[in-house]
Amino acid sequence: MSTLSKPIPPLYTVYILRSTVRNSSLYIGSTPNPPRRLKQHNGEAKGGAARTAKSKLRPWEMVGLVSGFPGMVTALKFEWALNNPHVSLHIPSESRITAAAGRKRNGYPKRPRHNLTSILSNVHLLLRVPSFSRLPLNVHFFVPEVFKEWRKWCTSRIDEPLRNTIRVLTHFDPARTRLRNSGSSDNENDSEQPWGIHVLPLDYAPMKSYVAKTKSIYDFEREGNCIICQEHLDPGKGLYATCSNPDCEGTGHLTCWSKHMLGKEAGEHIIPISGHCPKCKGNVVWGDLMKEMSLRIRGPKEVEKLLKKPRKRKAQAASSI
Known part of the structure; x- marks a missing residue:
């Protein structure tokens, strides 16, 4: 199956990695599975990157990421722009924050060394440039x-705010937060409470009720009339949302939805x-x-897996908990 024929993935991210041994050592990457990728960087699983393979810098931690990319290609473009903000064409020259650190031997601009402020400032900038500003992105x-x-950076750029539909979310370690606030981290629930990258959905589970609703509508040809133009929606003969x-079961032509929402x-x-x-x-x-x-049209196997009823034994075990 080609990339173009796949549904939009449940998660695709561009992340910021920091060495817990030397906080000044940072790395930017992209992945659809942050927990697995972090294990690779820390040598707990095959893969990773040569730049994060030094044992003296491990363990690494993911300190932040941007989620909501519609696929690998878009995420890779954002990752490259964040790694190379001094030359990226996604950033207009008049908006560029990071300047080249001289020239390489081949004459190309030399990338300046990353620091936390430079990375965060360029994340803020990239979320506002035309290439990425209208994507359904969130910052964690x-x-x-x-x-x-x-x-601190956002406050200093109060005249350049992010659009209000970009959510900025925090998922802190509850034990670390409690220790900082009260000086004590003794709590039995801390180890059971998911936090950090482990709260991110790696599958389509959050969409289950939405997908079940639309499957019922389209399988039983209950589309009705377009809620925007009022024309009859012929089952299976157009792109409907x-x-x-x-x-709500309001359904309409994709083009009608687009015009209506753009206003x-x-x-x-x-x-x-x-x-x-x-x-x-x-x-x-x-x-x-x-x-x-995209999941309904391109991912029938994913839909089947998502809506598959659990086996009786599993269902009984879950109900007895």
């Missing part, structure tokens, strides 16, 4: 001091960010519509 932080540095809100921006942009459903009036995110539609 796993270490308080890194989040503090992010907020359905509202993501739990109690006054229709002449300026092609890809919407978010809007409201004409039927239930609830908020709808374009990225959610696209992920469901």
Whole structure:
């Protein structure tokens, strides 16, 4: 199966890695599976990168990442731009923050050494440039001091805010947070409570109820009329999207959804960010519509796996807990 024929992945990220031994050592990479990738960087699984293989810098930790990329190619573009902000064409020359550190022997601009502030400032910048500004991206932080540095930068750029649909989320170690606040980390629940990269969904489980709803609609040809143009939706004869809100089955042509959600921006942009459903009036995110539609059309096996009922023994075991 080619990349183009695959559904939008449940997760694809660009992450920031930091050595716990020497905090000034940083690394930027991309992955659909942060826990697995971290194990590779720390030598606990095959793979990783040569730059993170030095035992004197291990263990590494993921201190932050950007999620919501529609696929590997887009994530790799963001990763390369973040690694090379001094030359990336995704950054307009007048907006560039990082300058080249001289020239290499071959005459190409030399990349300056990363530091935490330079990385975070360029993450903030890339989230605002045309290439990435309309993607359904979120920013996650796993270490308080890194989040503090992010907020410090954002405060200094109050005239250049991120759009309000980009969520900035924190997933701190509860034991470390409690220790910092009270001086004690004694709590039995700390080891059981997921945090950091382990709270990120690696599969389509968060979409299960949404996918079950749309499968029922399309399998039983209950599309009805387009909720925007009111034309009849012929089953299986077009690209249709359905509202993501739990109690709404509002369905319409993909092009109608796009024009409706873009509104006054229709002449300026092609890809919407978010809007409201004409039927239930609830908020709808374009990225959610696209992920469901791509999964329905391109991922029948993934849908079957997602909606597969657990075996009786597993179901009984789960109910007895």
